[in-house]
Amino acid sequence: MAGLVAEIGAVALYDELRAGRDARGLLTDVAGRLAEIEPERDLERAVRRAIRWIVPGDEEWPASLDDLDRAEPLHRMGRAPLGLWVRGAVRLHELTTPVAVVGSRSATTYGTGVAADLGAGVARAGAAVVSGAAFGIDEAAHRGALAASGTTVAVLACGVDRAYPAAHKRLLDHLAEHGAVVSELAPGCAPTRLRFLARNRVIAGLSQGTVVVEAAVRSGALNTASWTSLLHRPLMGVPGPVTSAPSEGVHELVRSGAATLVTRAGDVLELVGGMGEHLEEAPRAPVTARDLLDRVQQRVLEAVPVRRPASPESIGRTAGLGAERVRSVLDDLARRGHVDRLPTGWRLAEATDAVR
Amino acid sequence: MAGLVAEIGAVALYDELRAGRDARGLLTDVAGRLAEIEPERDLERAVRRAIRWIVPGDEEWPASLDDLDRAEPLHRMGRAPLGLWVRGAVRLHELTTPVAVVGSRSATTYGTGVAADLGAGVARAGAAVVSGAAFGIDEAAHRGALAASGTTVAVLACGVDRAYPAAHKRLLDHLAEHGAVVSELAPGCAPTRLRFLARNRVIAGLSQGTVVVEAAVRSGALNTASWTSLLHRPLMGVPGPVTSAPSEGVHELVRSGAATLVTRAGDVLELVGGMGEHLEEAPRAPVTARDLLDRVQQRVLEAVPVRRPASPESIGRTAGLGAERVRSVLDDLARRGHVDRLPTGWRLAEATDAVR
Numbered sequence: 132m133a134g135l136v137a138e139i140g141a142v143a144l145y146d147e148l149r150a151g152r153d154a155r156g157l158l159t160d161v162a163g164r165l166a167e168i169e170p171e172r173d174l175e176r177a178v179r180r181a182i183r184w185i186v187p188g189d190e191e192w193p194a195s196l197d198d199l200d201r202a203e204p205l206h207r208m209g210r211a212p213l214g215l216w217v218r219g220a221v222r223l224h225e226l227t228t229p230v231a232v233v234g235s236r237s238a239t240t241y242g243t244g245v246a247a248d249l250g251a252g253v254a255r256a257g258a259a260v261v262s263g264a265a266f267g268i269d270e271a272a273h274r275g276a277l278a279a280s281g282t283t284v285a286v287l288a289c290g291v292d293r294a295y296p297a298a299h300k301r302l303l304d305h306l307a308e309h310g311a312v313v314s315e316l317a318p319g320c321a322p323t324r325l326r327f328l329a330r331n332r333v334i335a336g337l338s339q340g341t342v343v344v345e346a347a348v349r350s351g352a353l354n355t356a357s358w359t360s361l362l363h364r365p366l367m368g369v370p371g372p373v374t375s376a377p378s379e380g381v382h383e384l385v386r387s388g389a390a391t392l393v394t395r396a397g398d399v400l401e402l403v404g405g406m407g408e409h410l411e412e413a414p415r416a417p418v419t420a421r422d423l424l425d426r427v428q429q430r431v432l433e434a435v436p437v438r439r440p441a442s443p444e445s446i447g448r449t450a451g452l453g454a455e456r457v458r459s460v461l462d463d464l465a466r467r468g469h470v471d472r473l474p475t476g477w478r479l480a481e482a483t484d485a486v487r
Numbered sequence: 488m489a490g491l492v493a494e495i496g497a498v499a500l501y502d503e504l505r506a507g508r509d510a511r512g513l514l515t516d517v518a519g520r521l522a523e524i525e526p527e528r529d530l531e532r533a534v535r536r537a538i539r540w541i542v543p544g545d546e547e548w549p550a551s552l553d554d555l556d557r558a559e560p561l562h563r564m565g566r567a568p569l570g571l572w573v574r575g576a577v578r579l580h581e582l583t584t585p586v587a588v589v590g591s592r593s594a595t596t597y598g599t600g601v602a603a604d605l606g607a608g609v610a611r612a613g614a615a616v617v618s619g620a621a622f623g624i625d626e627a628a629h630r631g632a633l634a635a636s637g638t639t640v641a642v643l644a645c646g647v648d649r650a651y652p653a654a655h656k657r658l659l660d661h662l663a664e665h666g667a668v669v670s671e672l673a674p675g676c677a678p679t680r681l682r683f684l685a686r687n688r689v690i691a692g693l694s695q696g697t698v699v700v701e702a703a704v705r706s707g708a709l710n711t712a713s714w715t716s717l718l719h720r721p722l723m724g725v726p727g728p729v730t731s732a733p734s735e736g737v738h739e740l741v742r743s744g745a746a747t748l749v750t751r752a753g754d755v756l757e758l759v760g761g762m763g764e765h766l767e768e769a770p771r772a773p774v775t776a777r778d779l780l781d782r783v784q785q786r787v788l789e790a791v792p793v794r795r796p797a798s799p800e801s802i803g804r805t806a807g808l809g810a811e812r813v814r815s816v817l818d819d820l821a822r823r824g825h826v827d828r829l830p831t832g833w834r835l836a837e838a839t840d841a842v843r
Contacts, residue, residue, distance in 0.1 A: 167804075241728055295794065321797060323805060324835070325789035370726030370738060372597055373750040382726060385741065385748045392741045392748065394729040419705075433681035438651065441677065448523075449679060479680075 136213055137200075141186075145170075177216065177318055181307075182291055185223070186214040193223045196336040202361040212315035212333060218291040219311030221259075221282055223337070228258035229284065230403055231338035231359070233331075233352040234268025234345040235377050242268055242345035242377055245369055247275035249342060252396020254281020258403075259310075261286065261338045263330065264299050268344045268352070273306060283310040286337065288330040290318040313337070331355040340365035340403035342393060346380035353380050360389055365402040367393040420467060427452070431460040432469055432479075440476030492569055493556075497542075501526075533572065533674055537663075538647055541579070542570040549579045552692040558717040568671035568689060574647040575667030577615075577638055579693070584614035585640065586759055587694035587715070589687075589708040590624025590701040591733050598624055598701035598733055601725055603631035605698060608752025610637020614759070615666075617642065617694045619686065620655050624700045624708070629662060639666040642693065644686040646674040669693070687711040696721035696759035698749060702736035709736050716745055721758040723749040776823060783808070787816040788825055788835075796832030 135144050148165050174184060185191045192215075199211040217223060230253050232246055246268045250260050254276035260283040263269040269285075276283035283306060287295065291312045294300035306312050315333060316326060331351060335341055335358035343366070346352035359366045368390035371378030384390035393399050424432065434450035435441070447457040461477050464470045471480050491500050504521055530540060541547045548571075555567040573579060586609050588602055606616050606628035616632040616639040619625040625641075632639035639662060643651065647668045650656035662668050671689060672682060687707060691697055691714035699722070702708035715722045724746035727734030740746035749755050780788065790806035791797070803813040817833050820826045827836050 241730070245729060297794070321792035321795050323790050323792055325805075328789075369729060370734075370741075370748070371729075372727055373601060373725060374597070378726075379750075382748055382750050385726075386750070386754060392726070392738055394735075394738050394742070398742060433684075434679050436677035436679055438653070439677050449681075 134210075141213065173317055180218075180292055180318070182216055182218045182318060184214055184216055187211070191217070191222050191224045193226070193337055195229075195339070196333070198362050199332060199336045199358075202358075209332065211336065214315065215333075216291050216314050216316070216318060217311055218313075219284075219307040220309070221284065221311040223284075223311065223313070226259040226261075226282065226284065226337075228400070228403055229261045229338045230258055230399055231261045231334050231341040231355060232268065232272035232344060233262055233334060233341060233355045234272075234343055234381075235347055235350050235352060236265045236267040236269075237347070237377065238267035238271070238345050239371075239375060239377055241371060241375070243271035245371075246271035246344045247278070249344065249369070249396055249399065250275025250283065251279040251281070253399060254279040254283065256396060256400050257281075258400060259284060261334055263287070263334065263351075264295065264303060264306075264312075266296060266298075270299065270302065272344075273302065273310075277305065277309060284337065285310070285312045286330055286334045287312060287314040287322070288316070288326040289322040290314060290316050290320040292318040293321070295322045327351055328354055332358045335359045335362055335364070338364070340367060340399070342367040342369060342399055343381050343384060343390065344369045345371060345375075345377040346384075347377050348380050348383070350380050353384070356384060356390065366390040367399055367402060369393060421469070424464075424467075424469075427456075428460055428464060431457055432464055435461075435464075435470050436478050438478060440473045440478045442476045446477060490566075497569065529673055536574075536648055536674070538572055538574045538674060540570055540572055543567070547573070547578050547580045549582070549693055551585075551695070552689070554718050555688060555692045555714075558714075565688065567692065570671065571689075572647050572670050572672070572674060573667055574669075575640075575663040576665070577640065577667040579640075579667065579669070582615040582617075582638065582640065582693075584756070584759055585617045585694045586614055586755055587617045587690050587697040587711060588624065588628035588700060589618055589690065589697060589711045590628075590699055590737075591703055591706050591708060592621045592623040592625075593703070593733065594623035594627070594701050595727075595731060595733055597727060597731070599627035601727075602627035602700045603634070605700065605725070605752055605755065606631025606639065607635040607637070609755060610635040610639065612752060612756050613637075614756060615640060617690055619643070619690065619707075620651065620659060620662075620668075622652060622654075626655065626658065628700075629658065629666075633661065633665060640693065641666070641668045642686055642690045643668060643670040643678075644672070644682040645678040646670060646672050646676040648674040649677070651678045683707055684710055688714045691715045691718055691720070694720070696723060696755070698723040698725060698755055699737050699740060699746065700725045701727060701731075701733040702740075703733050704736050704739070706736050709740070712740055712746065722746040723755055723758060725749060777825065780820075780823075780825075783812070784816055784820060787813055788820055791817075791820075791826050792834050794834060796829045796834045798832045802833060 196211045232249055250272035253260055260272050260276040262272045264285045273283045285306050289295050291314045294303050303312055331354045335355050341359040343352050343356050356366055368381040368385045385392045430450050434446045443457045444454045447454045465472055470477050552567045588605055602624045609616055610632035616628055618628045620641045629639045641662050645651050647670045650659050659668055687710045690711050697715040699708050699712050712722055724737040724741045741748045786806050790802045799813045800810045803810045821828055826833050
């Protein structure tokens, strides 16, 4: 149907179907549904509940969704949605660097902790979080973003006036107040399995990249991951213990090269941001006292035995330096706490936890 | 010195130095050491202690080490060792698919558990484990291989007659009995920092690939990792919780693309084995009852609401199927336990934990 909308336009198609003409074989399928639909009534009701309907061409329409029309579809609901129902103060075209944070409902404490940290970190950098509204990772990502007073968007597999799961009614109301709740399904629609799969493409399509935090081998989050790959947008995965089943799907994504490993918001922003926008320094150990030694001092230090003390002569032979020189360097190294002088010779100080 | 050995031969160089002639400026550095060395005595002693000395050209010489001479060196001890002292029953040229398993001394319980599993898994597949002899990951990898009655090789930064750490004396004796203990340093030599760094290149050089299990940002294991990359051999990393500092170095290796993520011995063997030798199936969830449904059944099931029951008519509209057809499919799905019939309509059965 999306194809026909693109071809002859939504209004023409609607009129044709409404008039009972068979729009290229679609009528049997659509007629039953169409009879029950009263678009004017739906829109009026939505407006009363502060829900708006946006379509391509509207200022608020997020252009990033249009890439779905160019991607090879994963299944028959593969195209860009015909429109979106939006509840919330945030306007979708104004989202900064939206990042999807998705994962298992049956997440571990580790997973929800990481998702909340990521949500907060992404939000703190000024980027928006996008996710579903499920228990587990989705919920944690939103809560993290909210805690950082950031922008976060929930995409539902039912109408935006409904709460699924019901326990998340307050969370969804809160999201509508501080972010946005979005769905391509009309208000009142119930969630079905197919709608969850279709919803996942909207999450991927709305976002500049997707991070998967904990996803078992058969997880809906991996479906969102596939959509992200089809859209040629950065797909990222947060690792966990290899002994943890909820991390198995993520590890497979990273192992196969489909996803890049990320460990924190900085990594994510580096990948989804504009070129050079969020450059992240690789983690480095703090500079140690050892780094401050000159080359000769380092050379001597490297030749000092770890355990059994040695004489300056023996150390000098290993280091390729004369014993006199070594003796004075050793005195200096001892003052700096790198080596210990024992009655039987010199050895590394206990505290020196060097590369071994 | 290794360069001169390659150029004029070890015997000629030794004779020249022994005779007090300055072998191209080396004499000052080497003379002092040479005076103390009695090679014949060293070899005799070694033989008495069941230690053998192998050099390039010997049958036992592991040819994989020669690649070190072709690699861009990391530091001045970059070349292939001039020879190796070996204690143990296993002959180095007979090692099957040797795999280095290295990591932090200050490993977590998670890390040592994973290293032991990997060591055992690699050994069970008939491949050899190579590691150092440190506490933590090294020790766990050896113990895992030994537990699987496999072959395991320890490469030391001191003479093979010495135990460092001292607490590993029994482990090293055991390794010598069931595998091999190897060093390029003559018996009696003490470990120094430089020797640990040099030792790491031998671990990488002896192995067809290296797995890093837990390595903090400044860890010797990352030095072994660098050697592996310089040798263009597979470098692998086992992920862990992103909240765990000992996994930080591994995550950075994977994130940067230097290492491939692996979670179990099968992944490792697939990467280091000959092409197609150890092919690993990607983890899959078991086939569920849902997979056995035909297309129409799946289509109906996907249209059944998750929570609020719906009529066959409503489900049919979502699925694009007539109500009659849907009714009979729903009856069948109910018998199979996928959907529940409630007074107000149909919804998914509780047990159906589908992709959402």
